[in-house]
Amino acid sequence: MTSNGKWAVAAITAAVGVAFAGQALAQGQPKVNWNLQSAFGSGLTHLGPSAVRLVKDVSDMTDGNFAIKFNEPGALVPTLECFDAASKGSVDACWSPAGNYAGKYAALSFFTSVPFGPGFGEFMAWKKFGNGDKLRDEIYAKHGLVAFDALAIGPETSGWFRREVKSLDQLKGFKMRFFGLGAKVMQKLGVSTQMLAAADIFPALERGVIDATEFSMPAMDIKLGFHQVAKFNYFPGWHQQTSVTELMMNKKAFDALPKSYKKILEVAAGHQLGYTFAESEATQFGVMAEMRDKHKVQVKRWTDAQLATFEKAWLEVLAEDSATDPLFKRIADDYLAFRKNYAIWGDAQVLKPTYLTGKPAAQPAAAAKK
Structure with a gap:
């Protein structure tokens, strides 16, 4: 047998061995x-x-x-x-x-x-x-x-509304689908919240069972069709950053x-x-552009004063629930202690959106040439 023939036999034998070994493992x-x-x-x-x-x-x-x-x-x-x-x-x-x-x-x-x-x-x-x-x-x-x-x-979107929210006072009496701890914040502002599974949100919004909703990011929200009945999409998602x-x-x-x-x-x-x-x-930026350009959705941002109101309400929820629920307090205290310790690192490395007046932070090189 030639050396090539011996090599071929050896290779075939090895391959068969590997195949049997894999089969035996499976x-x-x-x-x-x-x-x-x-x-x-x-x-x-x-x-x-x-x-x-x-x-x-x-x-x-x-x-x-x-x-x-x-x-x-x-x-x-x-x-x-x-x-x-x-x-x-x-x-x-x-x-x-x-x-x-x-x-x-x-x-x-x-x-x-x-x-x-x-x-x-x-x-x-x-x-x-x-x-x-x-x-x-x-x-x-x-x-x-x-x-x-x-x-x-x-971060998620903050909510889908049928009309522009010029004042948070407008939210009083609203019926809104809202998730998690953020729902308690909205309740502080006079909103009646309810938790609905994803598939149940659009029918409720379309029929007027709820006046507004939040769910997730734009790429998910567009799948559920919120933009068909609510043209004002608010940011940032203060209630769910992660x-x-x-x-x-x-x-x-x-x-x-x-x-x-x-x-x-x-x-x-x-x-x-x-x-x-x-x-x-x-995927979010492409979907946001589509909703703005094709579906005429108006992307809105809460003012700093409005965000401060949401934050104040959140701190009240945090204090009240901690006072009445020992498990809530235990977890909240641990979470807050970690954030406090993390801050020496987190605060030290935070950048502003940009340091070049009027220029986007993502294009510093291009901005520097001008």
Whole structure:
């Protein structure tokens, strides 16, 4: 046999060996089937597709042996009841923000977003390396739940209104869909708030059941059609500067997984956390331009005085809820202490939008040439 022939035989033998080894590894992995219900539809930009990607990643990394079925909102249980369903084992996992279940513990909203809260970096620092996720896990353990942070997005819009809001006094008596701790702030201003799942918002807005709404970022809001009936879109999203969604799981189901599957879930969730944040930041400006130019949406910004009013109301909510809810106070105190300690670093490295009069900060080189 020639040397080339020997090489070919060796190569074929090695390839066959690798194939059999891979097959043996796959066969050594148990078959696991999970049902996951998402709070967001698979077609709802960023929020739903991220869960679909995680399901695919887990399948790919286990050669299809760990199969998670993505279920649309409400397919198995009502969206806002997924906490109880996962706790009981009726579903294996939920793709949802902790703040969806603030009716159980108001403090859960801290793990999703906080009014006048930090950006992505600081928020994740508190959750991962402060006590944020530890405090959440402590609550979930009482209900037989575990969770991984699995999706993050940046600032949301502040609200969609049918007419311009020239004074916050106009909001008194408004009926508005509002999420989380920000809803309590709006209540301070005389707004009647209610929590609605994504699919229920547009019908309520269209029929006049609610007068205004907030939901998410422009790329998600346009999918839900708010611009069709409300032409005034307000910024900034003071109530949700960073928002986190979780992969929340039944603890017994999670504990029954082999160690490798647990790690795969953790890694897949971590990947979506960063990927979706970057993806969502890359799509908002195009959608905002479309809404402005094609759909004639007026982009408005709250004045500094109006934002100060929102902030004052938030501080009142923070003080009042801390005085009556020990768990809320414990989590709020921890969050605020972390922010206070972080400030020596955060404040030191903050830049103004620009230092070149009248020139955008993104184009310093071009500005310098003029």
